[in-house]
Amino acid sequence: MRTGVAELPLHNGKAPRWLFSRMVRLSESVLDYMSYEYNQRELLLRISNPFWFQALSCALGFDWHSSGTTTTTLGALKQACKPEEHGIAFAGGKGKASMRTKEEIGNFGDIFNLPSVKIESMRRASKLATKVDNSCLQDGYQIYHHSFILTEKGEWAVVQQGMMAEKKYARRYHWLGLKTKSFIEEPHEAILCDKKEEKALDMTSRKSEEARKASIDLANDGIKRLNRIITGQRSLDEFTHPEIHFPERHGIHRVDISPAGWKALKIAGEIQPENYEELISISGLGAKTIRALALLSELLFGTEASWKDPVKYSFAHGGKDGIPYPVDTKTYDETIDVLKNALQEAKVGKGEKYKALERLKIFTDI
Structure with a gap:
C-alpha cells in the first residue's frame, strides 16, 4: 500500500x-x-x-x-x-x-x-x-x-x-x-x-477499474487489431468529456506507442495476462502504452479512467x-x-x- x-x-x-x-x-x-x-x-x-x-x-x-x-x-x-x-x-x-x-x-x-x-x-x-x-x-x-x-x-x-x-x-x-x-x-x-x-491519469484509482479491464482485453486481442483500431480511429473530440484536454492533434497514433511498447503488446497477445498487474509487469510496457490503452478503452468501450491527481x-x-x-x-x-x-x-x-x-x-x- x-x-x-x-x-x-x-x-x-x-x-x-x-x-x-x-x-x-x-x-x-x-x-x-x-x-x-x-x-x-x-x-x-x-x-x-x-x-x-x-x-x-x-x-x-x-x-x-x-x-x-x-x-x-x-x-x-x-x-x-x-x-x-x-x-x-x-x-x-x-x-x-x-x-x-x-x-x-x-x-x-x-x-x-x-x-x-x-x-x-x-x-x-x-x-x-x-x-x-x-x-x-x-x-x-x-x-x-x-x-x-x-x-x-x-x-x-x-x-x-x-x-x-x-x-x-x-x-x-x-x-x-x-x-x-x-x-x-x-x-x-x-x-x-x-x-x-490539474490533471493526472490515475490507473490505480477505483474509478479506473473498468478501464483496466478493457486495457487487458485490448492487449490480449493482439497488435494487429490494435493497429487497425489506431489507424482508423475517430477524433477523441467525438467522445471525450470536456474537462479533459488532449494534445492538439486529438488522437492516438502509432507514434504514441514506442517500438518497445509494441513489442510488449505483442508479448501480451502471446501470454494473455489475466490481470492488470500481469499486464504492466511486461517489460517495455511503459507510460505511453498504458495511456494509449486507457484512451482506446474509452473510445471503444466508454470505460473512462480517472484523470484526477490522487494527491x-x-x-x-x-x-x-x-x-x-x-x-x-x-x-x-x-x-x-x-x-x-x-x-x-x-x-x-x-x-x-x-x-x-x-x-x-x-x-x-x-
Whole structure:
C-alpha cells in the first residue's frame, strides 16, 4: 500500500560532507533506539509515514522543505545502518544506486537468511512500486530515487521520489508492504503535498477499474487489431468529456506507442495476462502504452479512467490548523516524542544533541 506522498521544491547540489557525517551519526542513534525500544516493523511503519520522515530529516539537520530531504536522509540511514545489529537494511538510492536495488535486496536477504521465494517477492515489489508511480500514476513526476527497506523477517517499505524538472518540484511516495493488498488499485492510505496537478491519469484509482479491464482485453486481442483500431480511429473530440484536454492533434497514433511498447503488446497477445498487474509487469510496457490503452478503452468501450491527481492538498504537517483537514494530534505528539527520546539517547556530543532537539522543535512549530 502506498501510504503517503509528499511534494517538495527540487534543489540541486548535495549536502556538505560535515553535515552528512553528522546526519549519519544521528541516524545510527535513531536506528539503535528504534531497534532496541521497538522493533523493525515499527520502524517500517514510521518510515512510511511522510510526517515522521519529514520530522526525522529536520532533526538530522537537513533542509526540511527541499527534495534533498528524501535523498540525503535515506543516504544517511543507509550508511548508518548495520543490518546484522539493527535487523533492517536499506537497498537502492538515487540515480545509479537505484539500479543496484535488485542485487542489494538479494545480498541483504542472504544476510537475513530469507528464503529465495521471499527475496524474489521483494524484488517484484520493488519493481512494481516503481512501475506504478512512474507509469500507472501519470502525474508528471519521473522517479529518480528508489529506496527499498527490508527487515530480517522479510517485511518491507519503499520510499521513492520523482521529479518534475520544468516546475522544479519533487514528489515523494511512501509504500508499506504490510498494507499492500493490491499494487494496482487504491494503493495509497494518505497523500500529502503542497500542490495538486490539474490533471493526472490515475490507473490505480477505483474509478479506473473498468478501464483496466478493457486495457487487458485490448492487449490480449493482439497488435494487429490494435493497429487497425489506431489507424482508423475517430477524433477523441467525438467522445471525450470536456474537462479533459488532449494534445492538439486529438488522437492516438502509432507514434504514441514506442517500438518497445509494441513489442510488449505483442508479448501480451502471446501470454494473455489475466490481470492488470500481469499486464504492466511486461517489460517495455511503459507510460505511453498504458495511456494509449486507457484512451482506446474509452473510445471503444466508454470505460473512462480517472484523470484526477490522487494527491491530497495539505500543508507540510498535514494541517495542524485544521485546514484542509485536522491533524491527528495524538499521533503527532507521539511521533515527536519518539524522535525526542531517540535524540536524547544519541551517542553524540551534548552540543550536537541540543541542536538536533532544537531543529525538531522548530519543525513542530512551523
